[in-house]
Amino acid sequence: RKEVEQDPGPFNVPEGATVAFNCTYSNSASQSFFWYRQDCRKEPKLLMSVYSSGNEDGRFTAQLNRASQYISLLIRDSKLSDSATYLCVVISNTGNQFYFGTGTSLTVIP
Amino acid sequence: DAEITQSPRHKITETGRQVTLACHQTWNHNNMFWYRQDLGHGLRLIHYSYGVQDTNKGEVSDGYSVSRSNTEDLPLTLESAASSQTSVYFCASSDYPGATDTQYFGPGTRLTVL
Numbered sequence: 651r652k653e654v655e656q657d658p659g660p661f662n663v664p665e666g667a668t669v670a671f672n673c674t675y676s677n678s679a680s681q682s683f684f685w686y687r688q689d690c691r692k693e694p695k696l697l698m699s700v701y702s703s704g705n706e707d708g709r710f711t712a713q714l715n716r717a718s719q720y721i722s723l724l725i726r727d728s729k730l731s732d733s734a735t736y737l738c739v740v741i742s743n744t745g746n747q748f749y750f751g752t753g754t755s756l757t758v759i760p
Numbered sequence: 761d762a763e764i765t766q767s768p769r770h771k772i773t774e775t776g777r778q779v780t781l782a783c784h785q786t787w788n789h790n791n792m793f794w795y796r797q798d799l800g801h802g803l804r805l806i807h808y809s810y811g812v813q814d815t816n817k818g819e820v821s822d823g824y825s826v827s828r829s830n831t832e833d834l835p836l837t838l839e840s841a842a843s844s845q846t847s848v849y850f851c852a853s854s855d856y857p858g859a860t861d862t863q864y865f866g867p868g869t870r871l872t873v874l
Contacts, residue, residue, distance in 0.1 A: 693850055751802055752801065
């Protein structure tokens with residue numbers, strides 16, 4: 651079983667739509683969680699950290715559900731510029747094992 | 761501005777050759793990482809370092825080595841390149857102790873092993 655699993659998509663949504671991605675992880679002791687964004691043929695860049703209390707940054711909301719071992723990313727009012735691949739990252743409780751999901755592809759359509 | 765660079769950006773080599781990919785960061789970060797990215801696998805950790813003279817194996821370290829002689833550089837060496845090592849390689853760095861901090865990625869090196 652993979653440490654981190656993501657639905658690869660693709661998700662094709664119209665502008666203005668709300669879209670949500672989930673990422674499940676297998677190690678219940680994992681301690682840190684992030685969402686990264688990766689544009690085609692570019693390097694990943696941090697989008698936001700994920701906290702137990704949830705966090706919001708403009709149109710983006712990240713949530714952590716430890717009981718069910720998943721993290722989520724919600725994008726409201728999608729823009730064309732949101733088109734990218736979104737990677738979840740899970741870091742182990744020892745702090746030295748980090749696992750990236752395979753990414754979820756999002757295309758926002760005019 | 762501080763940055764992280766990788767060279768070369770593209771490399772074609774032959775099976776069995778030794779290849780070294782360079783990674784240089786001017787953030788003065790203690791932590792540096794090497795990943796490979798392949799379709800269907802996402803990013804996988806190869807090696808990482810938490811400081812000068814410190815190196816650790818990641819998930820897919822076989823066939824790769826690193827050395828950390830200064831803060832700025834973490835070169836990745838493929839001892840004897842194999843076709844299975846054709847991939848895009850990303851270097852990353854982060855500031856705080858451990859691995860729980862934001863990682864800043866270099867632009868990547870696309871390696872083809874023929």
